[in-house]
């Protein structure tokens with residue numbers, strides 16, 4: 013049974029944080045690391061301090077970079093990948109700069125370095141923290157061997173807009189799920205010991221509210237009331253700080269007009285004063301400089317002043333600090349204390365990474381890439397990331413009557429696309445595609461007829477469709493691998509129309525017309541609006557971009573060697589106009605129910621006769637698939653939910669249990685979900701909120717009792733006085749297989 017309840021982690025984290033912070037004032041002088049940081053700081057010139065606050069992109073061993081390193085004008089380098097170059101730059105820093113302060117080498121290692129795991133949104137569909145932790149651990153082992161000791165992940169921006177390309181990098185729409193999985197990813201990257209040579213510092217990003225960008229367009233403005241910021245966008249960052257994330261990164265967006273790189277309320281009041289965070293805060297790439305086009309600074313000097321006074325410790329490729337911070341400190345516009353605090357945070361990270369003792373990367377003859385164990389973990393992650401959305405007539409898994417399969421579609425054999433966005437270091441030739449895996453693993457069992465039909469996902473040239481249709485006619489089942497190329501999601505890759513691109517939908521219609529059962533496998537970076545396609549296909553497996561081992565994972569799922577267990581970490585809308593659409597919505601004063609849809613309304617109907625409720629005439633009240641949804645090849649039966657009490661007092665814990673039985677014929681895993689609703693509160697509360705989950709494995713016929721609990725803190729919410737407090741009254745809980753079903757059971761807080 014996998015552990016998935018964050019509460020104990022948060023609790024232990026809080027205690028540790030409390031103990032550390034209690035000790036901090038007293039012990040700063042006694043703490044050897046802080047003492048050595050202060051000793052070093054006292055020897056540094058202002059220029060050397062500012063140099064530490066400067067992060068540059070790699071230029072190899074160019075004269076310019078050698079000069080910057082020797083003169084102590086750079087504290088960290090990103091995107092330098094050659095271990096021998098890394099070591100030479102490090103040697104210049106350690107042996108030839110005046111104070112010998114080591115550099116930190118950084119890189120975006122988001123869902124794998126060489127062995128690529130599913131995109132983070134796909135990993136989130138596993139609802140399995142150990143899968144996510146394993147992915148990050150493998151990434152750290154591979155990247156650290158190349159000299160990378162700092163990754164810019166996890167991205168824990170709560171994302172409710174599938175138009176936004178970066179939803180691919182997110183862990184979905186829910187703050188609790190994002191918190192649990194974000195913490196797991198941090199644990200995986202940082203390992204047991206951050207100073208071990210195979211650990212990387214994690215970076216909780218983007219602080220904050222980046223996922224709220226208007227219309228899902230990247231970098232766009234956000235309007236976030238403080239209550240929503242605290243309730244929705246900040247919890248994953250608190251969890252990340254508690255999980256020990258060594259660094260945070262500012263976001264590009266402005267919140268209510270204030271860009272994050274110039275926001276002292278976010279970066280000082282909340283991050284430092286409230287949360288007592290003592291890690292490093294880095295800007296995003298050029299985000300200090302970009303406060304000029306934002307329109308809040310006239311020039312780079314003003315940008316440097318604003319960012320420094322907003323407590324941004326390190327300037328990533330903005331050239332603002334290195335050019336202007338010295339004169340700003342000398343003129344008194346920025347206090348030297350701010351600079352000293354930033355440098356302390358940077359030196360502390362270098363200590364935590366063990367770089368003062370062990371600055372170099374061992375140059376290995378054989379790199380620990382693509383090991384058998386890493387590939388198996390990547391495959392397991394891809395298995396658990398696929399969500400079965402439909403399976404009419406139990407088309408899946410393919411049975412022994414299937415003798416010939418048609419493998420069609422632009423994603424069936426697309427090595428580069430299946431790894432998804434944000435994997436700079438992936439080597440596509442290592443990706444095993446569904447076509448290769450089906451041929452290699454199942455080629456003896458079935459005949460495989462391969463015909464792409466369309467060359468790539470946006471292809472509108474229908475010439476090849478006929479060949480795919482012919483292949484379908486000669487087969488017992490059609491496996492259609494559709495979706496998006498990797499370049500259509502990720503940073504700056506937002507879409508306004510999130511339907512299947514190109515002629516894929518027409519191809520599906522043509523395949524369906526053959527009368528053969530069609531299994532639609534979607535490999536994409538975001539939820540796509542596929543209502544029509546879901547109706548047409550017999551089975552739908554939503555696989556996201558599954559990484560290096562997507563092919564073997566999907567082949568096993570299709571042939572029944574593996575059983576689907578993924579659940580949606582994000583809602584799939586019917587159409588773009590529904591966005592934002594998420595399960596934890598408010599009820600409104602006029603919730604939509606039993607509504608008339610546009611084509612059902614008789615001509616001439618009076619305005620007043622079809623009621624006044626909250627819905628879209630053309631989309632109804634529901635999305636295509638809700639958060640938490642996902643089928644299996646087996647069935648699970650949930651017994652009635654039992655509560656330890658009907659009424660609890662403040663400070664008491666409510667225990668909740670439910671027995672789940674596997675009533676089908678396959679051994680399988682189920683994600684048991686635990687939701688709560690505060691029925692009556694001063695501020696309207698969501699219709700459901702996820703409060704826990706557990707992924708359990710049940711043999712056919714087996715039952716297990718799953719236990720959850722709620723404390724007063726779980727019942728609390730941020731109120732209009734900006735205080736988190738539980739109010740007395742009625743609450744409801746559900747233990748259910750998704751966010752929409754299950755029977756509510758009430759209890760009361762006195």
Ligand code: BGC
Nearest residue numbers: 120164217218264296297503
């Ligand atoms: C992205 C960050 C990333 C950084 C460094 C930026 O454009 O927003 O998420 O870590 O680049 O590559």
